[in-house]
Amino acid sequence: MTVISKFQSVPTTCIEYVHPWTDSCWNGSAGLLIVSSLDSFRIYTLVYVLSLLMRGRIPKSKDIARTVLGILQSTAFLTTSAVAYSSYLCMLRRVFGGFTMLTGSYVPAFLSSVTAILIERPSRRVLLCLYVANVASESLWKMAESRGMVRSIWRGQTIIFGVSTATLLYYFRRGWHLNKKDSVYDVLRFIVGKDEEGGNRVEKVEDKKRSKRLLQRYMITSWILKVYNQLVIFLKSFSKHDKCKHSDSCAYYVFNGGAKLFGIGLGIQGILKLVLQIPKIVKTPKKVLSSIFSKDTMRIGAFLGGFSFVYRLTACFLRRTFNDDKPEYAIPSTLLASIAFLSYPDKTAALYIMWKSLQLTTEMLTDKGYLPRVPYATVFVYSIFTAVLFHAATFEPQNLRTSYWKFLHGLSGGRIAVMDRRSFDVWGLNTQAQIMKTIEITKTPVDIKYSFGRW
Template identity: 50%
Template sequence: MAQIYSKFPLPVTGTIKTTCIDYVHPWTDSCLQGISGLYLYAIFDSLRVYGTVYVLTLLMKGRIPTKDDLKKTVLGVLQSTAFLSGTGFGYSLFLCLLRKLLGNFNILSVSFLPAFLSSVFAILIERPSRRTLLCLYVSNVATETLWNMALSRNMVRNVKYGDTAIFAVGMALLLMYYKAGYHKETSAKTDPMFGVLRFVVGPYEEKDYSARSSQASSFYRQQAQDIPNVGSSRTRSGSWQGRSKNPVFHVISQALRVYKKIIYKIKCCDRHLACPHPFSCLYYTMQGVGKMFTIGLGIQVTLKLVLNLKRVMQSPRNLKTILFKKDTLNLAAFLGGFSGLFRAVLCILRRTTGKDSPSYAIPAGLIAGVAFTRYPDTTVALYVLWKVAQITYLMGINKGIVPRIPGFTEFLYCFSTAILFHAALLEPTNLRPSYWKFLHSISGGRIACMNREPLDVWGLGTTESLERVLKLTKTQAVLK
């Protein structure tokens, strides 16, 4: 039977005569105890997860929380905890229930259907405002899982720089929407993705940016008036003259003066009339590179220090080996390169054609996406892909091109979650390790304790796959 089923990528026929005691909860003979144990542990772990998330969100507001803030935070934690723990409860419940109704397990009822049904009830508990975010996340992971499943069956093969291509195409489309202002015509106008784009590529590229013309004209008026005074003797004299006797201060002040003069010269370089930004195109490009490179470097250094805090405390000498590595600059090179390339290509196109157009974001975004090779990440690439799909769908609804499908977000969430649970039970090596650790934690290790031997009949090497995952993720098949 194993040889027959292994020929198919997703066999849907054939049953196994095992019981839920042998497969679902081999640590207890009672379905009620198995379901209750999982539910109780899921509640405590969900409280830990969402308690941390909501408290951090509250602290990031940067102000003393009011009574309403605290009330919303507590209610939010309880509601999200009920949602997440309800998924675990429903999954275990439907596993046993379907076994009793059908009299056996099949390829769908061993994980896919119970996960789908439990997700249907659980997602309705969560706030509607959070459902889209949850859907994007699980769809992201499910897409990667499906690709890994196809890859393991030799149905596809990995493409070099495939994640970079996905990221570049997705960002090109998002940046075109950003420049054209399409997102303002849909419910995506408050989407945080466009806030990220505004921060990375600058606000001047957004359609109808209100302050761009006034800032540009005021600078050039100031430029025409103040050029004779820059670097004059009057600037170098006065209150600073007495302090310049200090050699160190004198060197620093001279260096700052030279720096300001160079920056001023760069700002005064040519700026095409079609460009919406103030100052010169050269300064605009350099500003994007410098700003995002600094931010990327700061993030990377901070993460390295936080993750290696114990080593640094044990011996400060480890600081050098932790920070002075090539990969420390990867995130900075990606962010700085992306912003700089995007701005530079746009300015070149505007100079060449003599006008600005939202369509210029396509070639600019594709070229800027090459910087992703410095910091490739499949999760980020797939997130951008799904974000493009979401916003394009909303635009299609707004323009009357596609109909609004009620409950589509909830259905996609349930379907994606079912795929992830199916992979976690039948072929966990195709699941993202971080998601396996999440399932292992939220179930108190029970997902690893479920007996995989009856599932080996489908020829997917399930038991061996579980052993490899446990070793890879350093998790154990032990109840917590």
């Protein structure tokens, strides 16, 4: 097959490509409106209800009302994104008489994303932007790798995680985070400890009570508690350097942080395994312990505990060696501690930390006047990356994260899998073959049942 330029138009109609199940653009959009609104409502009902329950208190009437309004607004946002994408495809085909590589997915996806994100609450836009940037950056890397432009390195996600976390912990040690409230700093405070924090943060009484409860929660038996108390007395007998902010010895500070985070990580993974494997456990109760204390269950605990242990150990070592406490010590401490990420090398987590550090760095430089403040920057960044994802789903889905393909498949009622892309093979990406391979791998059905006649 002759390969043509990506900017050359393919004279395919929207009936052949966008909605081959109906010869009406209006019917195609109407059918998509029905299925996408139902799927969006299902997704956001689950998200908002879980968020409400995680607050740990009985919701008041205003909380329930806010939750309902949030569900409806977010449902409208996601539904608009799906329906507008299909509509813009048909509109652009009418204007240009066919599809190019850009108008075949990227441009309509960008326009639909701008239209949709303006409906969503401003407080949720940054979170959505970080999510699509995370998934899209992975797709962009895979696209470049498939073209021989880049090459992945072993454990590259650990390097990304280490550098990005070192940036955030440097801000944390400098106290710059106090002017920019963000939940990621709460997580870092929890992992490395409040004594590593810079600035003048006033600790709340609730914080002290919470740290004590976390320690007591994992002392299951009296025997373990006695052994633990003896170990605590032994560790506290060592010295503490004058430059260290923690109250007890450095040895106790280091081992206590590692043990506490290991226990929490083990507990989280163990509970998740129990919940997900209830049917198997009911049939074979003897496998409960082997399921909880497997090597796989230890991974999160090893990462959290190892990170806290190595970070605190390195920080105390540097303070003792140089008889000083500098924010810059956070950088080598974090880079060494990031070795623990090898036990749980999650690409999603690494990319999230990378984009979060870029976001907070950009905001800080903007606040200080080093960068101009761009109106609706979040809207455009979100739209650019969402368009990348729709482009990948259309032309090269094997470079798209499997979970995102399944999300688009559900949102479109399976329509994304039956859009006819055979005419796009002239651009040399083997699009139709990629689609068939993706459908096979993800086990997403193509036998779509259209509601309301041919909608």
